[in-house]
Amino acid sequence: MIYLGAHLSSAGGFYKMGLAAVGIEANTFAFFCRNPRGSRAKAADPADLEKLRGLLREGQFGPLVAHAPYIMNPCSKDEGIRNLAAEIMAGDLQLMEYLPGNYYNFHPGSHVGQGVDAGCRMIGDMLNRVLRPDQNTVVLLETMAGKGSEIGGRFEELRQILDMVELQDKVGVCMDTCHVSDAGYDVRSHLDDVLEEFDRVIGLERLKACHINDSMNPLGARKDRHAPIGEGTIGLEGIVGFITHPKLRCLPFILETPHDTPGHGREIALLRREIGER
Numbered sequence: 461m462i463y464l465g466a467h468l469s470s471a472g473g474f475y476k477m478g479l480a481a482v483g484i485e486a487n488t489f490a491f492f493c494r495n496p497r498g499s500r501a502k503a504a505d506p507a508d509l510e511k512l513r514g515l516l517r518e519g520q521f522g523p524l525v526a527h528a529p530y531i532m533n534p535c536s537k538d539e540g541i542r543n544l545a546a547e548i549m550a551g552d553l554q555l556m557e558y559l560p561g562n563y564y565n566f567h568p569g570s571h572v573g574q575g576v577d578a579g580c581r582m583i584g585d586m587l588n589r590v591l592r593p594d595q596n597t598v599v600l601l602e603t604m605a606g607k608g609s610e611i612g613g614r615f616e617e618l619r620q621i622l623d624m625v626e627l628q629d630k631v632g633v634c635m636d637t638c639h640v641s642d643a644g645y646d647v648r649s650h651l652d653d654v655l656e657e658f659d660r661v662i663g664l665e666r667l668k669a670c671h672i673n674d675s676m677n678p679l680g681a682r683k684d685r686h687a688p689i690g691e692g693t694i695g696l697e698g699i700v701g702f703i704t705h706p707k708l709r710c711l712p713f714i715l716e717t718p719h720d721t722p723g724h725g726r727e728i729a730l731l732r733r734e735i736g737e738r
């Protein structure tokens with residue numbers, strides 16, 4: 461069975477989120493460690509998290525992929541905003557210690573005119589401030605669409621950040637199909653070439669998780685607007701080719717398509733049917 465899931469709400473508690481995942485036949489999922497729009501951390505409820513750990517074990521879940529809040533910008537011009545990003549990530553990683561062995565994904569950020577090199581340096585600096593040798597979470601840089609001054613639209617930029625990190629075993633990459641397509645990497649028709657390029661520039665062993673989204677825009681549009689699976693420019697066949705690729709199929713795949721949880725359940729069922737798992 462491939463690991464397939466969606467972004468779920470943690471608002472009702474972590475165990476309840478696990479039950480929601482089971483309800484849509486997911487065996488991985490993504491979530492925010494806190495209110496996505498605010499920066500305030502929720503107090504961890506160890507009993508709730510322990511119940512989730514039990515459920516994940518019993519359900520033979522694959523690795524989870526927590527998502528950092530969107531308000532984080534580790535390469536902002538403003539030192540206060542950069543410090544806030546570090547504080548948020550440190551807090552989230554503390555919570556993740558209750559769910560050891562999983563992933564925490566973040567958007568590298570927007571350099572807002574400071575330039576790619578300066579931006580990458582700030583992101584690397586933040587990671588070196590926040591990562592701890594004893595943490596049990598691997599932090600993932602997400603591939604981005606390259607909208608505006610966003611960093612991470614090129615594999616080279618992610619490599620530049622990864623090269624700065626002291627604790628090499630605590631970092632990796634999460635590939636988002638909509639983002640890479642919008643950035644100009646043709647995962648629909650030339651997936652082998654894209655993976656070869658990823659391997660040459662970053663190293664495929666660094667790729668730990670994927671977001672699977674169709675895209676509302678054509679290859680290279682630099683837009684970042686997710687479409688439901690099969691309703692965008694990557695298409696159902698493109699997405700199925702992606703999740704069944706021999707170099708990818710053991711990774712966790714997370715849907716971030718514009719649906720509620722039942723809608724994600726229908727997409728999971730559709731994909732499992734397409735790949736012959738039900």
Ligand code: FE
Pocket residue numbers: 527567602
């Ligand atoms: Fe993301």
Ligand code: FE
Pocket residue numbers: 602636671716
């Ligand atoms: Fe994503």
Ligand code: ZN
Pocket residue numbers: 636638639684685686
């Ligand atoms: Zn996106």
